[in-house]
Amino acid sequence: GNSVTQMEGPVTLSEEAFLTINCTYTATGYPSLFWYVQYPGEGLQLLLKATKADDKGSNKGFEATYRKETTSFHLEKGSVQVSDSAVYFCALSDNQGAQKLVFGQGTRLTINP
Amino acid sequence: GAVVSQHPSRVICKSGTSVKIECRSLDFQATTMFWYRQFPKQSLMLMATSNEGSKATYEQGVEKDKFLINHASLTLSTLTVTSAHPEDSSFYICSARMLVVGTSGGYNEQFFGPGTRLTVL
Numbered sequence: 502g503n504s505v506t507q508m509e510g511p512v513t514l515s516e517e518a519f520l521t522i523n524c525t526y527t528a529t530g531y532p533s534l535f536w537y538v539q540y541p542g543e544g545l546q547l548l549l550k551a552t553k554a555d556d557k558g559s560n561k562g563f564e565a566t567y568r569k570e571t572t573s574f575h576l577e578k579g580s581v582q583v584s585d586s587a588v589y590f591c592a593l594s595d596n597q598g599a600q601k602l603v604f605g606q607g608t609r610l611t612i613n614p
Numbered sequence: 615g616a617v618v619s620q621h622p623s624r625v626i627c628k629s630g631t632s633v634k635i636e637c638r639s640l641d642f643q644a645t646t647m648f649w650y651r652q653f654p655k656q657s658l659m660l661m662a663t664s665n666e667g668s669k670a671t672y673e674q675g676v677e678k679d680k681f682l683i684n685h686a687s688l689t690l691s692t693l694t695v696t697s698a699h700p701e702d703s704s705f706y707i708c709s710a711r712m713l714v715v716g717t718s719g720g721y722n723e724q725f726f727g728p729g730t731r732l733t734v735l
Binding site: 533537542543544545546547550552590600601602603604605606607 | 618648655656657658659660663707709711721722723724726727728729
Protein backbone atom coordinates (compact mmCIF):
# COMPACT_ATOMS: atom_id res chain seq x y z
CA GLY A 502 0.00 0.00 0.00
CA ASN A 503 0.90 3.66 -0.07
CA SER A 504 3.18 5.00 2.62
CA VAL A 505 5.13 8.10 3.60
CA THR A 506 8.36 8.20 5.57
CA GLN A 507 9.71 11.44 6.89
CA MET A 508 12.67 12.53 8.91
CA GLU A 509 12.34 11.82 12.56
CA GLY A 510 12.45 14.70 14.92
CA PRO A 511 12.56 16.66 16.93
CA VAL A 512 14.57 19.18 14.95
CA THR A 513 15.96 22.22 16.73
CA LEU A 514 17.54 25.10 14.82
CA SER A 515 18.57 28.65 15.43
CA GLU A 516 16.74 31.50 13.78
CA GLU A 517 17.87 32.18 10.17
CA ALA A 518 19.25 28.66 9.78
CA PHE A 519 18.59 26.56 6.68
CA LEU A 520 15.93 23.90 7.07
CA THR A 521 15.52 20.55 5.35
CA ILE A 522 12.96 17.95 6.39
CA ASN A 523 13.25 14.80 4.32
CA CYS A 524 10.22 12.94 3.00
CA THR A 525 10.07 9.87 0.80
CA TYR A 526 7.04 7.96 -0.37
CA THR A 527 5.89 4.65 -1.77
CA ALA A 528 2.86 4.68 -4.03
CA THR A 529 1.38 3.10 -7.08
CA GLY A 530 0.42 5.39 -9.92
CA TYR A 531 0.86 9.13 -9.74
CA PRO A 532 0.08 10.54 -6.32
CA SER A 533 -0.21 14.16 -5.31
CA LEU A 534 2.15 15.22 -2.53
CA PHE A 535 1.57 17.63 0.33
CA TRP A 536 3.18 19.27 3.31
CA TYR A 537 0.89 20.16 6.20
CA VAL A 538 1.81 22.22 9.26
CA GLN A 539 0.27 22.00 12.72
CA TYR A 540 0.93 24.98 14.96
CA PRO A 541 0.48 24.52 18.71
CA GLY A 542 -3.19 24.25 19.62
CA GLU A 543 -4.39 24.46 16.02
CA GLY A 544 -5.57 22.10 13.30
CA LEU A 545 -3.49 20.99 10.35
CA GLN A 546 -3.07 23.53 7.58
CA LEU A 547 -1.95 22.87 4.04
CA LEU A 548 1.48 24.44 3.57
CA LEU A 549 2.18 23.47 -0.02
CA LYS A 550 1.47 20.82 -2.61
CA ALA A 551 2.63 19.35 -5.90
CA THR A 552 0.47 17.27 -8.17
CA LYS A 553 2.93 15.89 -10.72
CA ALA A 554 6.60 15.06 -11.18
CA ASP A 555 9.02 18.02 -11.17
CA ASP A 556 6.36 20.37 -9.80
CA LYS A 557 7.63 22.68 -7.09
CA GLY A 558 5.24 23.72 -4.34
CA SER A 559 6.03 26.88 -2.41
CA ASN A 560 4.46 28.98 0.32
CA LYS A 561 5.70 31.29 3.10
CA GLY A 562 9.31 30.77 2.04
CA PHE A 563 9.02 26.96 2.14
CA GLU A 564 9.62 24.88 -0.98
CA ALA A 565 9.40 21.23 -1.96
CA THR A 566 9.96 19.59 -5.35
CA TYR A 567 8.19 16.42 -6.46
CA ARG A 568 11.02 14.05 -7.45
CA LYS A 569 9.63 10.93 -9.04
CA GLU A 570 13.05 9.39 -9.70
CA THR A 571 13.92 9.44 -6.00
CA THR A 572 10.29 9.26 -4.75
CA SER A 573 10.98 12.26 -2.55
CA PHE A 574 9.36 15.54 -1.56
CA HIS A 575 11.82 17.21 0.82
CA LEU A 576 10.76 20.41 2.54
CA GLU A 577 13.23 23.31 2.57
CA LYS A 578 13.41 26.88 3.81
CA GLY A 579 16.39 29.14 3.45
CA SER A 580 16.01 31.10 6.68
CA VAL A 581 13.71 29.91 9.42
CA GLN A 582 11.96 32.07 11.96
CA VAL A 583 10.78 31.42 15.50
CA SER A 584 7.22 31.49 14.19
CA ASP A 585 7.98 28.43 12.03
CA SER A 586 8.06 26.27 15.16
CA ALA A 587 5.41 23.62 14.58
CA VAL A 588 4.90 19.99 13.59
CA TYR A 589 5.25 19.31 9.87
CA PHE A 590 3.57 16.39 8.12
CA CYS A 591 4.34 15.05 4.67
CA ALA A 592 1.38 13.35 2.98
CA LEU A 593 0.25 11.84 -0.28
CA SER A 594 -3.06 11.31 -2.02
CA ASP A 595 -3.54 8.63 -4.61
CA ASN A 596 -5.97 10.83 -6.55
CA GLN A 597 -8.50 8.02 -6.73
CA GLY A 598 -11.95 7.68 -5.28
CA ALA A 599 -12.27 9.66 -2.07
CA GLN A 600 -8.68 10.93 -2.49
CA LYS A 601 -7.65 9.82 0.96
CA LEU A 602 -4.50 11.20 2.53
CA VAL A 603 -1.69 9.06 3.88
CA PHE A 604 0.52 10.91 6.36
CA GLY A 605 4.09 10.57 7.47
CA GLN A 606 4.85 10.44 11.18
CA GLY A 607 5.38 14.17 11.56
CA THR A 608 8.50 16.17 12.44
CA ARG A 609 8.48 18.59 15.33
CA LEU A 610 10.51 21.70 14.54
CA THR A 611 11.65 24.16 17.19
CA ILE A 612 13.37 27.40 16.23
CA ASN A 613 15.32 29.20 18.92
CA PRO A 614 15.91 32.96 18.80
CA GLY B 615 -12.92 30.82 4.40
CA ALA B 616 -12.89 27.01 4.57
CA VAL B 617 -13.09 26.75 8.34
CA VAL B 618 -13.82 23.46 10.08
CA SER B 619 -14.79 23.30 13.73
CA GLN B 620 -14.94 20.43 16.17
CA HIS B 621 -16.88 20.14 19.38
CA PRO B 622 -15.98 19.49 22.09
CA SER B 623 -12.30 20.33 22.06
CA ARG B 624 -11.72 18.17 25.09
CA VAL B 625 -13.80 15.52 26.82
CA ILE B 626 -13.25 13.23 29.78
CA CYS B 627 -15.62 10.34 30.31
CA LYS B 628 -15.97 7.18 32.35
CA SER B 629 -15.32 3.77 30.90
CA GLY B 630 -18.44 2.28 29.34
CA THR B 631 -20.08 5.54 28.35
CA SER B 632 -20.53 6.89 24.83
CA VAL B 633 -19.11 10.14 23.55
CA LYS B 634 -20.20 12.12 20.50
CA ILE B 635 -17.82 14.42 18.62
CA GLU B 636 -19.13 16.92 16.07
CA CYS B 637 -17.34 18.16 12.98
CA ARG B 638 -18.76 21.15 11.14
CA SER B 639 -17.76 22.93 7.97
CA LEU B 640 -18.63 26.52 8.83
CA ASP B 641 -18.55 28.29 5.50
CA PHE B 642 -18.76 25.59 2.87
CA GLN B 643 -20.62 22.40 2.14
CA ALA B 644 -18.80 19.10 2.25
CA THR B 645 -20.17 15.89 0.81
CA THR B 646 -17.10 14.10 2.10
CA MET B 647 -15.50 14.37 5.53
CA PHE B 648 -12.78 12.26 7.09
CA TRP B 649 -12.10 11.12 10.64
CA TYR B 650 -8.56 10.57 11.87
CA ARG B 651 -7.00 9.40 15.08
CA GLN B 652 -3.66 10.70 16.30
CA PHE B 653 -1.67 9.03 19.05
CA PRO B 654 0.94 11.03 20.97
CA LYS B 655 3.96 11.84 18.84
CA GLN B 656 2.57 9.76 16.01
CA SER B 657 0.97 10.41 12.69
CA LEU B 658 -2.67 10.76 11.78
CA MET B 659 -4.34 7.47 10.99
CA LEU B 660 -7.43 7.58 8.82
CA MET B 661 -10.34 5.87 10.53
CA ALA B 662 -13.15 6.38 8.07
CA THR B 663 -14.52 8.39 5.19
CA SER B 664 -17.86 10.01 5.94
CA ASN B 665 -20.20 10.54 2.99
CA GLU B 666 -23.28 12.75 3.24
CA GLY B 667 -26.44 10.74 2.96
CA SER B 668 -24.77 7.34 2.88
CA LYS B 669 -22.86 4.94 5.07
CA ALA B 670 -19.31 5.71 6.09
CA THR B 671 -16.43 3.73 4.67
CA TYR B 672 -14.17 2.39 7.39
CA GLU B 673 -10.48 1.61 7.11
CA GLN B 674 -9.27 -1.88 7.78
CA GLY B 675 -9.07 -2.63 11.47
CA VAL B 676 -11.52 0.08 12.56
CA GLU B 677 -14.62 -1.28 14.29
CA LYS B 678 -17.65 0.33 12.73
CA ASP B 679 -19.89 -0.68 15.62
CA LYS B 680 -17.48 0.98 18.00
CA PHE B 681 -17.02 4.20 16.07
CA LEU B 682 -20.38 5.28 14.69
CA ILE B 683 -20.31 7.94 12.01
CA ASN B 684 -23.29 9.98 10.87
CA HIS B 685 -23.08 12.54 8.07
CA ALA B 686 -26.66 13.74 7.99
CA SER B 687 -26.09 17.13 6.40
CA LEU B 688 -23.60 18.81 4.11
CA THR B 689 -22.04 20.68 7.01
CA LEU B 690 -22.06 18.19 9.86
CA SER B 691 -20.52 14.82 10.55
CA THR B 692 -20.53 13.16 13.95
CA LEU B 693 -18.32 10.45 15.42
CA THR B 694 -19.72 8.54 18.38
CA VAL B 695 -17.33 6.41 20.39
CA THR B 696 -19.57 3.77 21.93
CA SER B 697 -18.82 2.02 25.21
CA ALA B 698 -15.55 3.87 25.47
CA HIS B 699 -12.55 2.26 27.17
CA PRO B 700 -9.21 3.72 28.23
CA GLU B 701 -7.55 2.43 25.05
CA ASP B 702 -9.89 4.69 23.06
CA SER B 703 -8.22 7.72 24.65
CA SER B 704 -6.71 9.67 21.80
CA PHE B 705 -6.81 12.85 19.75
CA TYR B 706 -9.55 12.69 17.12
CA ILE B 707 -9.33 14.97 14.11
CA CYS B 708 -11.81 15.53 11.32
CA SER B 709 -11.41 17.11 7.92
CA ALA B 710 -13.83 18.29 5.27
CA ARG B 711 -13.09 18.09 1.59
CA MET B 712 -13.74 21.01 -0.72
CA LEU B 713 -13.07 21.61 -4.38
CA VAL B 714 -10.63 24.50 -4.70
CA VAL B 715 -10.40 26.21 -8.07
CA GLY B 716 -6.99 27.65 -8.86
CA THR B 717 -5.15 29.06 -11.84
CA SER B 718 -4.05 25.58 -12.90
CA GLY B 719 -7.44 23.99 -12.47
CA GLY B 720 -9.43 22.49 -9.61
CA TYR B 721 -8.31 20.11 -6.94
CA ASN B 722 -9.81 18.63 -3.79
CA GLU B 723 -8.31 19.97 -0.58
CA GLN B 724 -8.99 18.74 2.93
CA PHE B 725 -9.54 21.37 5.62
CA PHE B 726 -8.90 20.15 9.13
CA GLY B 727 -10.63 20.77 12.40
CA PRO B 728 -8.60 21.60 15.53
CA GLY B 729 -9.16 18.15 17.03
CA THR B 730 -10.85 16.67 20.08
CA ARG B 731 -8.88 15.22 22.97
CA LEU B 732 -10.75 12.23 24.42
CA THR B 733 -9.71 10.82 27.78
CA VAL B 734 -11.49 7.71 29.06
CA LEU B 735 -11.02 6.99 32.73
